[in-house]
Amino acid sequence: MTSTDYDVTIIGAGPSGTVAACLLMQHGLSVCLVERDQFPRFSIGESLLPQSMEFLSKANMLDTLLDNADTLGFQFKNGAAFYRSGHHTNFNFEEKFSDGPGTTYQVKRAEFDHLLAQEAIKQGAQILFGQQVTNFKSGKNASYLSVVDLKTKQESTISAKFTLDGSGFGRVLPRLLGLEETSELTPRKAVFTHFKDNIENSQFDRNKILITVHPTMPDVWYWAIPFSDSTISVGVVGETAQITRADQTLEQTLLDFINADDNLSALLTDAQIIAPVRTIGGYSANVKALHGDKFALLGNAGEFLDPVFSSGVTIALKSAVQASDLVVKQLQGEAVDWQVQYEEPLREGIEVFKYFVNSWYDTSLQSVIFFADGQPDVKAMVCSILAGYAWDKSNPFVKNTERGLKILEQICESGNNDSVA
Known part of the structure; x- marks a missing residue:
């Protein structure tokens, strides 16, 4: 194979990029992250979901979060509280249906992203801060990023065997490659x-x-x-x-x-x-495809839904875990079907979140949330999705989200105590 500067280049040093980098380096791959901003820098998405802790653990980044949480003002989080016109209700994530962590943190993203970036550097990644990607192309054996230093204006080209786009709302590759599509969600x-x-x-x-x-x-x-x-x-x-x-x-x-x-x-x-x-x-966005020749899109660079259930970072980290695994396989010479092995399974969970978002805004999910206390088993299943476990197909509300929520809505409206599970 043609010699390249790195095995993998990653656009953006946010959570998806740094987690992907650490996962890739576990397999001995060389990784360079190209980041437009200088860290720390402001970002939204401050309330993590418990599922994220599992992904951080896979990347050997959980300990650094736990060790620094108190110092950085991060808040222990065990659930979500809802209020509507005098009516309070709580969801305790430790009482969820799915296996996995039940607690997490609410984080200041400037400090959180900086912490993960520092950890990625400690694990061996190179991060080029203050660098903007201006072009991308893929050749027979490599991908190429055209990069400009925002301070010196010096231009350079970085080659790799594969590129991941974790640029978040910057949406670098969708913009450069004409992949952007209008989101079906209301602006x-x-x-x-x-x-x-x-x-x-x-x-x-x-x-x-x-x-x-x-x-x-x-x-x-x-x-x-x-x-x-x-x-x-x-x-x-x-x-x-x-x-x-x-x-x-x-x-x-x-x-x-x-x-x-x-x-x-x-x-x-x-x-x-x-x-x-x-x-x-105008933050909700979608793309024609989450992958292409020698590249794949992570997290918000692919599809961002809505902040209502804090799903953004969870989707970003899930995509980083899935994509990095496939990059390793592909660079080891295995045949990889990015559509079947990456896009389709990732979008399954995104669609669950999307249905929850749409149902929140048409108020049908609000009815479920505020009146599900009499359905502890069902509440645990809904709680799992609120905790980020949108890919757990053992959960009936993941396996058939629309049907499950419609039945539950009818139960909550009628006061019927029959189980839907």
């Missing part, structure tokens, strides 16, 4: 920031993400993600027209939405904004 927008929360309510469970439904617009919701240093990430999500306030600053818009909900406004009575108020819109 939405988020407005968010960090507060010093000053929450003294003893009933507030910092070990859970709090998801709140707007009191009059059921397809608008808020996240509240506490950290262990008494700070909290708060955002509101809705369709662009619902969230946009042309006559207001982003800060005024966010505060107005918070004040519209009785529970959230009470919790944040003494809170103080400590970071810029930001907005992101």
